[in-house]
Amino acid sequence: MQTDSPPLAQFAIAKKLLEWYDRHHRELPWRVSPAMARRGVTADPYHVWLSEVMLQQTTVQAVKPYFAKFLDLWPTVNDLADAPSEAVMTAWAGLGYYARARNLKKCAEAVARLHGGSFPQTEDGLKSLPGIGDYTAAAVAAIAFNVKAAVMDGNIERVVSRLYAIDTPLPAAKPLIRGRVAEITPEDRPGDFAQAMMDLGATICTPKRPACALCPFREDCLALAGHDPETFPVKAAKKAKPVRLGAAFVAIDDTDSIFLRRRQEEGLLGGMTEVPTTGWTARIDGETSTEAAPFPAPWQAEGAIVHVFTHFELRLSVYSAHVERRERDDGWWRAVANLDQEALPTVMKKVIAQAIPDAFKSRRQG
DNA sequence: AAATCGGGGGG
């Protein structure tokens, strides 16, 4: 089936979008204004790359404080390359998808030591770096280097699938959508075009109840012409989330410190800090639940926490005990008041807070 | 193509 729009109409799409962007763009810490972009000014590649990695499957609001913290700690890619990995993981703690932090450090090292501190300016060059895939390579090339790259993320998939009423289910529709994006991406201001498409998806062409009356594409959108924009994009059905069970152990010594371990580098929460736990499929029967504790102690049940990961739900029974401090080679002790210096993922903060309710309050009482 | 990999906000 041949449904290609004429080139003039494709150009008109970009023109409408950029005019909308000039009036409605969002101010974001890693952006240059459209006024500057029109004069050929491009954003700092380090800022663009850092923000794009943080924004992978992560909302703008969640990223903002982390972006500021990272720039404060490491103002340049060379500073990040020289930083201790533990410091990077600690700064990333809470943002999720921790492989991003490990790859961020590797990528900074590669840029600093193999590319003289400058990012590659082509999609292929960028994509060869750790943690940079199709999306991030295209986004950095377009936004930081003014390359006419076809940028495609979740927002753009939604906008384009509606604009052309593409009813092929995702992810099979991705090559189709990418072709459409390549068609409508302009030579001039490709970075602003990509950011405008994402702004449009975030503010107008939303997953539910899109504000079609305000959309610059309202006269072009085939889904709107069919009266059912909300039914796009079509997605494959997803599977149910299994439940895993386990127990976690918070040992507290007489200096108000708790015993911590480091998780293995690969896999779930790789390289992050944890309190000792059983395996996460173990069945807890109350009688034998403390057999997998790191050491014998008067373990006391403190209830349970629930944490939902991407592909399973975790229910951890929490136990605590006051113990005499003994140094061990499989972990270390850390004062509860200084837990912000640890790379603690959110599930572990939940566990510790369950055992020590005021552990993460700024003003703790003795 | 499917699975793995966090966490939070909005409807």
Next chain:
DNA sequence: CCCCCAGATTT
């Protein structure tokens, strides 16, 4: 409660 978010990597 469900859905989705400026996805990448491995199997």
